Amino acid sequence: MQCASATLDIRDEADAADAICAANARGVSCAIVGGGSKSRLGRSAPQGQSLSTRALTGATLYEPDELVLSARSGTCLGEIEALLDEHGQQLAFEPMDYGPLLGSAKSAATIGGVIAVNASGPRRIKAGAARDHLLGFRCVTGRGEIVKSGGRVMKNVTGYDLSKLVCGSYGTLALLTEITLKVLPKSETECTLLAIGGDEAESLALLRRAAATPCEPSSLAMLPAGAAPLALDAHAAAIRLEGPAISVTARRDDLATRLASEGLRFETLVEADSKALWRDLRDAAPVAGRTGQVWRISVAPTEGFAVVERIRRAGAPMLAHFYDWAGGLIWLCVEAAPDAHAAAVRGAVDVGGGHATLIRASEETRANVDVFHPQPASLAALTRRVKESFDPAHILERGRMRAEF
Amino acid sequence: MTLLMPAPEPEIMSRRNEVIARLRAILPRESLIVDEVARRAYECDAFTMYRALPLVVALPESVEEVRAVMALAAEMNVKLVPRGAGTSLSGGSMPLEDGILLGMSKFNRILEIDYENRCARVQPGVQNLAISKAVEAQGFYYAPDPSSQIACSIGGNVAENAGGVHCLKYGLTTNNILGLEVVLMGGELIRLGGKHLDSEGYDLIGLMTGSEGLLGVVTEVTVRLLQRPPVARVLLLGFASVAAGARCVGAIIARGVIPAGLEMMDKATIHAVERFQPCGYPLDAEALVIVELDGTQIEVDHLVGFVHEIARDEGATTIRASTSEAERLQFWAGRKNAFPAVSCIAPDYLCMDGTIPRARLPEALAGMDRLAKAQGLSVANVFHAGDGNLHPLILYDASKAGEVERAENLGFDILRLCVSLGGVLTGEHGVGVEKRDLMGEMFSDVDLEQQMRLKCAFDPAGRLNPGKVFPTLHRCAEFGMMHVSGGNAPFPDLPRF
Ligand SMILES: Cc1cc2nc3c(=O)[nH]c(=O)nc-3n(C[C@H](O)[C@H](O)[C@H](O)COP(=O)(O)OP(=O)(O)OC[C@H]3O[C@@H](n4cnc5c(N)ncnc54)[C@H](O)[C@@H]3O)c2cc1C
Numbered sequence: 001m002q003c004a005s006a007t008l009d010i011r012d013e014a015d016a017a018d019a020i021c022a023a024n025a026r027g028v029s030c031a032i033v034g035g036g037s038k039s040r041l042g043r044s045a046p047q048g049q050s051l052s053t054r055a056l057t058g059a060t061l062y063e064p065d066e067l068v069l070s071a072r073s074g075t076c077l078g079e080i081e082a083l084l085d086e087h088g089q090q091l092a093f094e095p096m097d098y099g100p101l102l103g104s105a106k107s108a109a110t111i112g113g114v115i116a117v118n119a120s121g122p123r124r125i126k127a128g129a130a131r132d133h134l135l136g137f138r139c140v141t142g143r144g145e146i147v148k149s150g151g152r153v154m155k156n157v158t159g160y161d162l163s164k165l166v167c168g169s170y171g172t173l174a175l176l177t178e179i180t181l182k183v184l185p186k187s188e189t190e191c192t193l194l195a196i197g198g199d200e201a202e203s204l205a206l207l208r209r210a211a212a213t214p215c216e217p218s219s220l221a222m223l224p225a226g227a228a229p230l231a232l233d234a235h236a237a238a239i240r241l242e243g244p245a246i247s248v249t250a251r252r253d254d255l256a257t258r259l260a261s262e263g264l265r266f267e268t269l270v271e272a273d274s275k276a277l278w279r280d281l282r283d284a285a286p287v288a289g290r291t292g293q294v295w296r297i298s299v300a301p302t303e304g305f306a307v308v309e310r311i312r313r314a315g316a317p318m319l320a321h322f323y324d325w326a327g328g329l330i331w332l333c334v335e336a337a338p339d340a341h342a343a344a345v346r347g348a349v350d351v352g353g354g355h356a357t358l359i360r361a362s363e364e365t366r367a368n369v370d371v372f373h374p375q376p377a378s379l380a381a382l383t384r385r386v387k388e389s390f391d392p393a394h395i396l397e398r399g400r401m402r403a404e405f
Numbered sequence: 406m407t408l409l410m411p412a413p414e415p416e417i418m419s420r421r422n423e424v425i426a427r428l429r430a431i432l433p434r435e436s437l438i439v440d441e442v443a444r445r446a447y448e449c450d451a452f453t454m455y456r457a458l459p460l461v462v463a464l465p466e467s468v469e470e471v472r473a474v475m476a477l478a479a480e481m482n483v484k485l486v487p488r489g490a491g492t493s494l495s496g497g498s499m500p501l502e503d504g505i506l507l508g509m510s511k512f513n514r515i516l517e518i519d520y521e522n523r524c525a526r527v528q529p530g531v532q533n534l535a536i537s538k539a540v541e542a543q544g545f546y547y548a549p550d551p552s553s554q555i556a557c558s559i560g561g562n563v564a565e566n567a568g569g570v571h572c573l574k575y576g577l578t579t580n581n582i583l584g585l586e587v588v589l590m591g592g593e594l595i596r597l598g599g600k601h602l603d604s605e606g607y608d609l610i611g612l613m614t615g616s617e618g619l620l621g622v623v624t625e626v627t628v629r630l631l632q633r634p635p636v637a638r639v640l641l642l643g644f645a646s647v648a649a650g651a652r653c654v655g656a657i658i659a660r661g662v663i664p665a666g667l668e669m670m671d672k673a674t675i676h677a678v679e680r681f682q683p684c685g686y687p688l689d690a691e692a693l694v695i696v697e698l699d700g701t702q703i704e705v706d707h708l709v710g711f712v713h714e715i716a717r718d719e720g721a722t723t724i725r726a727s728t729s730e731a732e733r734l735q736f737w738a739g740r741k742n743a744f745p746a747v748s749c750i751a752p753d754y755l756c757m758d759g760t761i762p763r764a765r766l767p768e769a770l771a772g773m774d775r776l777a778k779a780q781g782l783s784v785a786n787v788f789h790a791g792d793g794n795l796h797p798l799i800l801y802d803a804s805k806a807g808e809v810e811r812a813e814n815l816g817f818d819i820l821r822l823c824v825s826l827g828g829v830l831t832g833e834h835g836v837g838v839e840k841r842d843l844m845g846e847m848f849s850d851v852d853l854e855q856q857m858r859l860k861c862a863f864d865p866a867g868r869l870n871p872g873k874v875f876p877t878l879h880r881c882a883e884f885g886m887m888h889v890s891g892g893n894a895p896f897p898d899l900p901r902f
Contacts, residue, residue, distance in 0.1 A: 065659035066762055066793075088661055118603060129603050131611060132580050147855045148848075153760040154573070154792035155832035157566045157615045158840075158847055159874070160856050161579065164611020168603070185661035208521050214544070214635045214701060247704030254701075300522045300600035328522075328601055353599040355606075372605050378593050379606075385862035386607055390855070401606070 007033070007050040010074075013138065013146050013177050019051055020175065020395060021144035029398035032171040034074055034110030038117060040102045042170050043371045044363040045399030051175060053112050060178060061152065064089055068135065068152050070180040073112030080111055084183055092184040093130050094121030094282050101288040102360060112176045118168035121282035122219035122240070125211075125325050131167035133182045139166065139174035142391020152180050165386070171397040172405070173390040187242035190218075192274040193252050194267040195237040195259055200224060201305050203237040204327040206259055208301055210239050211326050213258055215251040218242045219278055220326040227286040227322050229277065240278055286322040287333040293340045293361045297330040299354035304330055310348035316341035336361070342369045349373070372401055380404075408455060408838055411872045413503040417460070417483055424483055424505070425461055431473040436511070438462035447488070447506055451553075452496040452839055454755075454809065459486070459500035466511040468586070468594065468624045475622065476592030478505055484868050485590070487618040489530065489561030492553045494756055495837025497565060497617045497873060504871075507622060509560050515539050516625070522600045523630045524583055529560025529623045533567075536628060545630040548575035551833070552741070560623045566615030568833040570666045570740070571697075573791035575631065577833070579614040584627030587613060587620075590864045600627060612859070617835050618870045620863040634699035637665065638709050639736040642716045643690030643723030647671060648767040650692035653719035654790045655763060657696065657712055664712075666697035667791030668740055671770070674747065674785045674798075678739040681746035686739050687723040694721075694790065695740055697733075743787045744798070750785075751800035755812050759823030760832035763793040772822045773797055780815040782808070794832035795823070821846055836874045844876050858884045 010016045023030050028048035033039065035054075053074035061070040064087040071080055077095060084090055095114040099106040109119075115137075120129035136150025149162035166173055195206055200222070207220040219240035223230060230236065239255060241248050256266050269277055287294050299307050304327035312318055317335035324331070334341050340361050349356045355373035358366065375383060380402070387394070387405045394405045417424075428437055438444055439461055448456040460483070465471045478485040484504030491498050500506045512528035515536065519525065520543055525536060533554040537546040550569035551557055557567065563585065568577045575581070584598035597610045604610070613620055644650035650669055657664065670678070670693050675686050686693055694716075698708045709726050716724050727733040739746075747754050761769050770786065777784045777799070785798045797819055801812040820830050820840060824847050830840045844853060853875060860867070861881035871878060 063762070063764070065655040066764060067658060068762075118608075120603065124602065128576065128580055131603070131608055132576065141855060145851050145855065147852050149852065149856075151760075151827075151829045151847075153762060153794075153828055153832070155568055155577065155760045155789065155794045156829045157833055157835055158830045159836065159844065159853075160859060161566065161611055161615045162856070162859075164579070164608040164614070165859075167611070168605060168608055173607075184663065185658075188661070211523065212520065212544075212632060214632055216632075216634075216700065243700075243704060244707055246707050247701060250703045251701060298601045298603060298605075300519075300524075302519075302521050303600075325602060354601040355604055357605055375606060376596075379595055379597075382589070382595060382609070382862065383607055386609070386612075386859065389858040389862045 007052050009052050009055045010175070011055045013140060016051065016140040016175050016177060017144050017146055020140055020142065023049065023395050024144055024393050027393065029394065030396055032175050032397060034113040035076065035108035037097065037099045037104050037108040038102070038113055040104065041098060041117065041359065042400045043403070044366040047398060053110060056177060059083060067154070067183050068180065069183050070152065070178060071111050072178050073176040074110050077109040077111055077114055078107050088186050089183045090186045091133065091181065092123060092127035093133050094123045095119040095130060096121050097283050101284050101294065111179055115167055115176060115179055116169060116171050122221060122278050122324050125220065126218040127184070131164050134163040134167055134179065135182050136180040137163060137166060137176055138178040139176045141174045142393070142396045147174070150180065154182060170400050172387060172401050173396065175396065188244045189248055189271050190240060190242040190274050191248055191252055191271065192269040192277055193239045193241065193255055194269065195264050196232060196267065197234045197264045198237065200235055203235045204305050204323060206237045207239070207326045210255060210259060213255060215241065215255045221281050222323040222327065223286060224322060227320065228289055229280040229285050238277065240274065281324060284331045287320050287331045290320045290333045292319045292333040293336050293365070294359045295332045295334065295345055295356050296359045297332060297345070297349055297354065297356040299328055299330070299349060299352060301326040301328040303352040303354065304328060306352070307348045308332070310351065311344050314344035314347060316344040338365060338368070340365050340369050346373065408842065410457065410501065410838070411878060413501070417503040420481065421460055424481060427477055427481065428461065428463055428474065431477065432463060432465060432470060436464045436466060438464070447491070447500055447508070450491040450493040450496060450498040452494050452499065452837065455496055455499055455838060457500050457502050459506035460502060460504055462506045462508055464508045464511050468588065471507070471588050471622055471624055472592040472594060474505065474507060475588055475590055478868060479591040479866065482866065482868065484871055486870050487564070487622045489558030489564070490556050492557045493561065493565060493835060493837060494758070495831070495835040495839040497835050497837035498561070499838055501872065509558065512560070512624065519600065520545065524600050524627055525630055526625060526627050527559055529563070529626055530558050533557050533559055533562055540630055544633050546633050547628050548581055548631050549578045552744070559626050559628065563614050563623050563626055564616065564618045565835045566833070568794070570668060570789065573667055573789070574663050574665045579611060581629045582610055582614060582626060583629055585610050585613055585623055586625035588622045588624055590866065590869045595621070598627065617837060617874055619860055619874060620869070636702045636705045637697055637699040637733060638705050639727045639733045640696040640709060640712055640716065641686070641723065641725045641736050642694040642696065642721045643687035644692045644694065645690070645720070645722055647692040647770050649720055650694050651763060651766040651790070653694060653716055653721065656715050656719055658791070660715060662708060662712060664696045664791065665699040666695065668695040669693065669788045669790035670740065670743060671786040673783070674743055674787050677746040677750045677785060678743055681742055681749055682738065684735050684739040690722060695736065740787070747785050747798045747800070752802040752804065755799040755801065755816055757797045757799065757816050757819055758794070758831050758834040759820050759828055760792070760794045761823050761826045761828035763790065765826040769795065769822060769826055773819055776815060776818045776822065780811045782811060782815055793828065817843060838873055841874055842876050854884060
């Protein structure tokens with residue numbers, strides 16, 4: 001790898017603006033680095049220099065009964081979660097820790113990085129993604145201009161919703177300096193109902209049935225037999241229920257009755273075990289511990305199983321997989337190949353619509369294979385115009401998302 | 406009148422006949438409204454203070470027709486204003502005299518309901534409520550429920566990012582959309598998202614939502630459907646002061662409860678409502694808080710008890726909990742009738758829509774009182790208290806000389822007050838024409854230029870709904886876009902990619 005030639009510590013917005021203006025003048029591209037937990041995520045595209053947000057730290061506002069928190073972008077996620085925890089609150093979108101999957105340090109993520117990749121966990125189906133919790137931000141754009149958008153209130157339609165745009169932009173539009181999030185109360189308790197013994201398609205259908213009950217599951221995953229962390233002897237559908245204790249128990253009983261069928265056995269994981277399971281699934285444990293390339297695939301829930309079958313039939317050597325989001329999110333580990341079996345994976349997804357992201361692969365593969373799903377020409381052209389409205393000279397994270405910018 | 410629209414371009418006006426002739430080649434006769442009397446029906450939206458007669462009204466029926474009209478508008482360099490049901494309260498769909506009004510009312514079909522994937526594909530002209538009606542038999546609904554839901558269109562909801570009384574728990578439009586089909590100026594068709602979550606690449610669905618018809622015309626929407634909770638109950642809480650009511654709202658949330666609805670109204674509104682249609686609101690209260698809790702029976706009963714305790718500790722003077730569905734609806738009836746009720750106590754009212762950090766509510770109300778007195782007017786208040794979204798209703802009489810202007814000035818003063826308290830100009834009604842000239846209160850020139858640059862990425866000629874949202878019109882070239890040809894790109898010595 002061509003090492004980034006220099007790292008600049010960004011201490012405040014003015015620093016960031018100076019650095020990006022200078023980079024524009026010299027035509028040097030910039031990586032934006034927080035904790036570095038996601039440095040192996042995205043296309044591998046060496047940058048001329050690194051801008052580090054590690055000195056840009058600290059919560060700047062936290063009002064628990066207004067459900068709002070602001071922090072500088074380099075603040076550690078762990079620090080924010082600890083602060084929220086003191087008030088019984090949380091980031092409801094459950095940001096994933098990419099460390100274990102990508103072989104980088106655990107718990108290194110900064111809040112800026114979380115937003116930049118729109119990291120969202122198993123609760124996403126009920127509570128929304130990171131993009132649904134970003135109320136506002138301040139940033140320095142690729143033009144070197146200090147810009148703010150949104151605010152600190154829950155409801156705001158004043159001007160374009162740029163929060164949505166920067167979420168998942170992988171630093172290609174702007175260097176985020178300060179982030180304002182909607183935070184939510186933690187549930188009093190949780191449990192997980194495991195329905196063990198169906199085949200893969202049946203277990204997924206059961207998740208969709210559970211989703212259509214009034215039992216309000218907050219996460220719905222399907223673990224093939226043997227999958228970490230449970231390593232059960234049969235396939236299992238895992239259903240998380242959260243809320244007041246009295247309600248969680250009642251809903252669990254109700255669900256078990258509604259879903260009962262021959263050949264299925266039910267088990268319940270109570271609080272601590274349930275939490276541990278969903279933390280592991282959030283971090284993609286069933287595939288993280290395997291060697292091989294990892295894909296993350298988002299499709300309509302009813303398509304999940306068919307997509308996996310198509311990939312299998314297309315001959316991609318699958319090592320491990322599991323489903324989250326009621327079958328709509330597939331984590332798939334395949335035997336490493338220079339092309340990461342992209343044609344098989346993407347071909348399977350394109351039948352019914354969705355996208356496949358290559359999450360873990362060697363630097364070489366991530367330079368040669370499209371890490372993000374290819375776009376139709378008109379969307380690609382619009383995407384590029386959007387990019388250039390923030391960063392006309394392709395200074396920020398050049399090539400990290402798309403080869404053409 | 407204080408708000409000025411860009412003057413109609415004589416060059417466009419003079420080509421009106423040619424525009425109509427070209428449109429006739431695209432649309433059947435009945436889909437084009439040319440006659441002046443018929444065009445009058447479209448001269449304003451629900452922000453009725455400002456009106457303009459559209460150049461011509463086009464009512465396309467298919468995506469191909471929309472594309473053809475937008476290609477024509479781009480080719481002839483004519484302005485275009487998209488319109489759904491015309492219920493915008495900020496003038497977003499107000500026509501332009503030199504612009505084609507593109508009415509989406511014929512796009513009124515629900516294309517697909519997919520219960521297993523819990524979503525529906527609908528055309529943009531479908532009424533908000535029609536979606537919930539279509540799926541209610543199966544126990545589903547579409548969550549965002551603006552008060553205008555029997556009239557407004559889902560396309561308009563997307564354009565305004567509409568909210569409703571249940572958005573504290575279930576989110577706004579933006580949190581409930583999975584996919585969009587959009588036609589850009591020039592006729593290009595773009596598909597975003599689908600039935601899956603969180604498409605990678607820039608979140609253009611999120612950007613389109615709330616873009617007030619300035620970026621593209623939405624021709625199809627995929628919405629998320631939710632399972633209707635089996636039980637809902639409402640608590641009515643009366644308080645001796647607005648501050649006490651606001652404190653109770655804060656306490657409910659601080660104790661970890663996110664109610665499905667959390668509304669508040671002041672004494673003026675309580676009295677107006679009770680006079681309009683009695684529904685048992687406490688007339689001695691200075692503030693009324695309505696809390697709706699939903700979920701399974703056991704959970705709702707538990708939470709009703711919990712909130713009851715909180716309200717008692719916070720000194721509520723009235724506490725009543727609904728015990729039947731009929732009673733729940735009765736408790737809501739007053740809130741739902743708040744606007745019509747207020748129109749019975751004053752000849753006219755202007756509905757404002759600021760958001761503030763909730764803790765600043767007492768200050769906001771005191772400030773509003775002061776500002777209203779200065780203009781010799783009064784204000785009734787209903788709030789989406791859970792999220793700090795205020796709807797001050799400015800009472801005035803348009804037949805009295807100068808009152809319209811004073812009402813407008815008071816509206817502006819109130820919105821400035823919201824911003825000074827850490828809030829924003831609009832929580833759900835949009836900027837449109839109404840708040841356009843106040844954008845500078847919230848945003849720097851640089852902030853606004855970045856937003857306008859985005860507009861240029863979608864609509865380089867600036868012909869889609871111009872004169873709305875941004876206080877000044879610029880040509881895209883003034884922003885130094887890289888794709889502007891010639892030597893005026895910002896970093897001419899850099900290699901192009
Ligand atoms: C009595 C009353 C109560 C209301 N209550 C609420 C409320 O509780 N919450 C709330 O959020 N709003 C409320 N509103 C405001 C209004 O109903 C919403 O803003 C609604 O979303 C507008 O929908 P519409 O179909 O009427 O859109 P229109 O008024 O026709 O248009 C609104 C904007 O959307 C654009 N647009 C419309 N269709 C399209 C399309 N297909 N593609 C692109 N752009 C398009 C227009 O150009 C315009 O900028 C209320 C209005 C009234 C009159």
